[in-house]
Amino acid sequence: MRTPNHRRFGGLALALVLVAAVPVTSPATAAAPKRTTTDITVTEGTNLAVAASPRDGTLVFDLQGRLFSVPAAGGTAKPLADDFLDPFWPTFSPDGSTIALQSFADGRSRIATIKADGTGVRQLSDNPFDAVQPAWSPDGRKIAYATGPDGAKDLWQIDARTGAMELLSTDPVDESAPTYTPDGRQLTYLAGNEVRNLDLASRTRTVVIPGGQGFLAAPSWSPDGKRLAVLRTGQGGRTLSVWENGALRPVAAFADVFPFPARWTSKDELVYGADGKIYRTNVASGATVGVPFAATLTIARDDYPRKKYDFDSRDPQRVKGIVSPALSPDGRTVAFKALNDLYLLPVGGKAKALTDDDFYETDPAWSRDGKLLAYASDKGGSVDLYVRDLATNAERRVTSGTGSEIGPAFSPDGRRLAYQDNNAQTWTVDLASGMQTRVLGPQNAPGRVSWSGDGTALVQAVSVNNANHILVLDVASGAQQTFSPGTSISTRGDDGPVISPDGRWTVFSQDGVLWVTATAPNGRPTGASRRLTTEASDAPTWAGDSNTVLYLNNGRLKTVTLAGRTTDVPQDLTFQRDNQTGRKVIHAGKLWDGRDPTPRENVDIVVVDGRIVAIEPHRDRPRRAGWTYVDASKYTVTPGLIDMHNHQQIKAKSFGDRQGRLLLSYGITTTRSTGDPAYRSVEDREALDSGARLGPRLFATGEMLEGPQVGWDFARPVRTEQQLELEWTRVRELGYDLVKTYETFPVKWQAAVARKAHKLGVPTTSHYLYPAVGHGVDMKEHIAGPSKWGFGFARDSSLGGPYQDVLQLAGQSKMPFSTTIFAASSLLADDPGLVTDPRVRALFTPQDKQVLNAKLLCAQGRGPCGFLDGNAEQARRQVQVVKKIVDAGGVILAGTDAPLDTTALALHLNLRALAKYGLSPFQAFQSATLLSARQLGVEADLGSVEVGKLADLSFVEGDPSKDVGVLANVRSVLKHGRLFTVDELLGPFRG
Structure with a gap:
């Protein structure tokens, strides 16, 4: 039997009490949340796509997933359709009456049309894969597009009146971004990184722009067929160029031209989005003018009672995991x-x-x-x-x-x-x-x-x-x-x-x-x-x-x-919570409490039954029977760290007992899952709460709610509203702490999920800023991460952005972003000793050690880099985005995406990157402590070292207020008042 002496650590005995269960966490009252809406008007856009009407020059643009129109000369933008059209890549029909676009309204990208006044949405395509990048034929009868599995798309066209679909090309190379030649006889497209023509009569192919010109995108022909506009990406950014007389030349000075076709308004003039604005450029003279716009977006924030957590209860709970x-x-x-x-x-x-x-x-x-x-x-x-x-x-x-x-x-x-x-x-x-x-x-x-x-x-x-x-x-x-x-x-x-x-x-x-x-x-x-x-x-x-x-x-x-x-x-x-009982006095040489940017010197932290009851100047105390005295006079005591973006179950079976020990040994006392198999996640939470497993407390969710397309094994595809109601029973009855909607989950359903979750006191998160922030979604994951458009594109990040739209949405809404800066692994070059740390040697799996060593070689420029690895410049750029968001009043929370990034170490590398490239040490520190606890809804219990809060503490060697890197120098950790030294955590795995 498991006994205190038999366990690897004494005093962690599991209590199984076979009596009626009484929950110690409970949802808030099922009342409708109080919603506050705020309109913001922006004059800049991030990654906006522009189309021009041949009829009157009216411009239509896609700003943050909302379609707007503005007069040709600029002015106040008028919204078209609603928030749930989820449009992309708009383009006008030759007569200017209709706009074709790709719409993600039902969780799969479809070719759709909408009248120029914003009415009459009509879905056309019905392919089994995403249909993308529509282009009108010159006679206005057909729309060409690309569809197929990622990396193997073919070219199709659809009859705009009847919806009849026709396969045009199955070139073995990935085909994308089609556009008709002005005479309508050929289709120009990207084949890999080469621009080709497809003769629609003979189906023969010819090369228009050979490879070797840089990374090309978004071709579009001038009305006279003499010039082909393309975007070219190189080390200097993405520029607008034209192919003319067998040569490619830049026609505008902007380095952040947004990745959509520039639209011709005459044989010499292009209109496009770049550097947050809309511009017109005369490719003959080079003259460029801006087209001002003012577009209004709506923020909706819900004030709702959060799910209640009774961390101190010893009442029995029914096992659901x-x-x-x-x-x-x-x-x-x-x-x-x-x-x-x-x-x-x-x-x-x-x-x-x-x-x-x-x-x-x-x-x-x-x-x-x-x-x-x-x-x-x-x-x-x-x-x-x-x-x-x-x-x-x-x-x-x-x-x-x-x-x-x-x-x-x-x-x-x-x-x-x-x-x-x-x-x-x-x-x-x-x-x-x-x-x-x-x-x-x-x-x-x-x-x-x-x-x-x-x-x-x-x-x-x-x-x-x-x-x-x-x-x-x-x-x-x-x-x-x-x-x-x-x-x-x-x-x-x-x-x-x-x-x-x-x-x-x-x-x-x-x-x-x-x-x-x-x-x-x-x-x-x-x-x-x-x-x-x-x-x-x-x-x-x-x-x-x-x-x-x-x-x-x-x-x-x-x-x-x-x-x-x-x-x-x-x-x-x-089971019962394995709560610490007893009394401790911790003598801290320094205390960085998470509230004050400056550490306090030489204090005593008094802990009774796992909670802090006093913080006082240190004094010599008479030793009292039954009290434990902890000498941390050589250390700085901080709140335990919180990883706000974690997937513990991805490698839980490989890590086994080591994962929780590893996280604690790096001072991480709380993690939040942003998607895991539901039952494994609930079991993990219950095992950790009961003391049957050693590790940080876990705020758990189940599978990510996904649309009809599903990639991850722990994403759950939802096809109908009836199924969504059924999935909701899992959220409620398994006691999720978070609901995450993933890449292809329809935005209309996402809005409904936010309302329903908030009635249970549960927050929601996704990978999207807007329209999510306009419908009460609580948080956005990743500064830059995967989306329905792949890894290479996001509406809230660009080569030079984000711009005013993102910054105002983030700043005024206070919707937090998680960091997940994979390029922070480049900071291993600053501290190679992290790779040989005893915690790594003892608690990493052999495979994870190999991956970490490879990351070090990548950081040092001595080996290849993995798909998710990045360099110091990429880390710097991402932190500059973070700084812009924070300076605008936004909130940034530290998260890692571990174990997709390195478990435990990635959190410290994220914090080091934040402090090195733009934030103060205190701002970086709060992103993993108080601000994260606030977003979890447990600021009264966690996130700082204050009287009344749980004793989640980390003892580190050095002064992290001057160098956040020393937060990794953990010597001991308290979780809910229970003390573990790093040596104890390594335990039987020490080699």
Whole structure:
């Protein structure tokens, strides 16, 4: 049994009290939030796209995802359509009556048209992929566009009247940015970085502008066909140029020309957006004039009671974080993970801990005869597979690699396990000989494997063209076949596909509920899918009768038969918060409390039962029985740090027990998930709160709510408003602390989600500034990050921006941005010792050590840089954006996107970059302390060292008020009054 002496740290015993649960967190009253709106008028725009009417010269431009029109000479801009059109790349028809654009209104980019007065929105395209970059034919009858998977787009055209679509070109090179020649006979487009013509009659191709001219974009022909305008990007920025007489020449001096086609208003004049303004340039004379505009945008902020957190309660709470439940073949027992252990729950009985230790366990799987249980655990130092005989409790370790082996599944004959490794490869291991065989190479975060009925194949969820499909793999030959279940499987994790023991059925979660499809013995689907459940349903697993499926419904276990009959499977686990009791006096040499820019000298911090009750000048005190005295006279004491953008579950199975220790050892006492598998995230929060797992407190969310396209395994595609209501039951019943909407989630739904979340006291976040800030969304993730337009474009950041629109929206709304400055890894060159720190040596996985070493070499210019790595100049530019936002009155919060960036270290590198390139040390410090706590809604408890707050403290060597780099020099840390030294945190992992 787990006891204080048995644990790696004394006094962290888990209390399981099997009584009625009383929540210690609760949503606010379900009242409509009080909304305040503010109009702001801007005269500059970031990455605005401009189109000119051939009829009267009226200009239309896309400013922050809102369409406006302005007279040709400039003036007050008039909004067109509404906030939810989500327009991009506008262009006028030849007669000036209609505007074509790409609209993201339904979560996929469609070619649409709208009348010049802003009425009559009409969707035209219906391709399975995003349709982008529309261009009118000279006769106004057709619209050309590009569509297809990322990096493999083809050219199409659509009849503007009938909607009939026609494929024009399938050049193997990615084709984009089409524009018709003035005679309408050819289509000019980008093929990679070369400009080509496609003859529409013969379909032959010719080169217009050869490669080697720099990075080219957005071609457009002059009306007389003598000049081709293009954008060219080089080290000096993005410039407007024309191709004329076989040569490319710049025609305007701006370095930040926005990445849309410049529009010809005559044979010599172009109109376009650059440096925050709209300009006209005469390409013959070079004369350039500005077109002034004043556009009004609306900010909406909600004042709502935030979710309440009772950090001091010892009342029992019902366990909701049930992970990877597996029903035994006889249907009598459920194995699952909860509270950092594996449990066996007799159906109708009481759950009992199977492992009951301090280690990280996950992914239980039954053998077909029900005698053996396989699972993954880090008890051997790395995450390996174990098989336990349930009759004798005899156990053996099946794998012992330096990486991690997870997700085991017994073959039907019980002789092999299939599993995945930390590189997302699929393997089998022969249980008699131990021979391991790789059967599938790396995938993009695939789901767990399941065996076909005849044992010849494995099935799993894989990502194909932004959807989760079923992959069937013949184990012997390696032959693969992918099947679409009609739309995307809910997530690539525990949501299936899972094949029944008799091999006749496959069950999976789709649209948030369970579906089943007939299946051949070799694992291939043979019929249409039919729905089994109507409520939120996850993690299906079969009983041996091949008629009963166990699943999770918002923290509850249930079964459903193939006939659709559901039954509850009660589980009675509860937990209590592992709150510190007792009294401490901490003598701090310096105290940087998070409120005052200047540290205090030589103070005593008095802590009772985990909260600060006094902060006084230091004095020699008589030692009192029962008190603990902590000498931190050589250190600066600070509030514990907060990472506001984290995805702990991405590598949780690889890190195992090390992740929480690593975060604490760098003074990080709180993290906020911005998207993780829901049940794993809730389990993590409960395990941390109960003391069953060691690490920072976690503010948890579930899967990111996504539109019909889905990339991440932990994003949940939502296709209908009915499904959105079903997803909302997860938010409410699993107690999310945050709701995140992702890249392709429709902006109309995003606005509705903000309203609904705020009624529960829960904040929302996304990757977008506007229209999100106009509809109550609380926060924006990333200074510059991925969006529905890819990594290369954002409406709130450009080569020279942001400009007044972004700064006023951010400054007046106070909508926080998270930093996630990946280029901050360039600061490793300033402090290479970070790579060899004892915490890195002990707690990083071997793979993460390799990645960190590669980042150091990149920073030093001695090795290649990864996709997300950046250089010092990129870090400087991003911090300059941060400084502009802060100077405008905006709010910046420190976040990392870890483990996509380096866990724990990335937060310190972000803070160092902020302080090095623009902010004061105190501004950087507050971004990871008080300001973050305020955004979490827990400023009364966290974020600073003040009387009445929780004792979350970090003891660092040095004075961080002068050099924020020393915040990484952590020697000890308190979480809720519980003290850990770094040496203790390294514990058994010290090598």
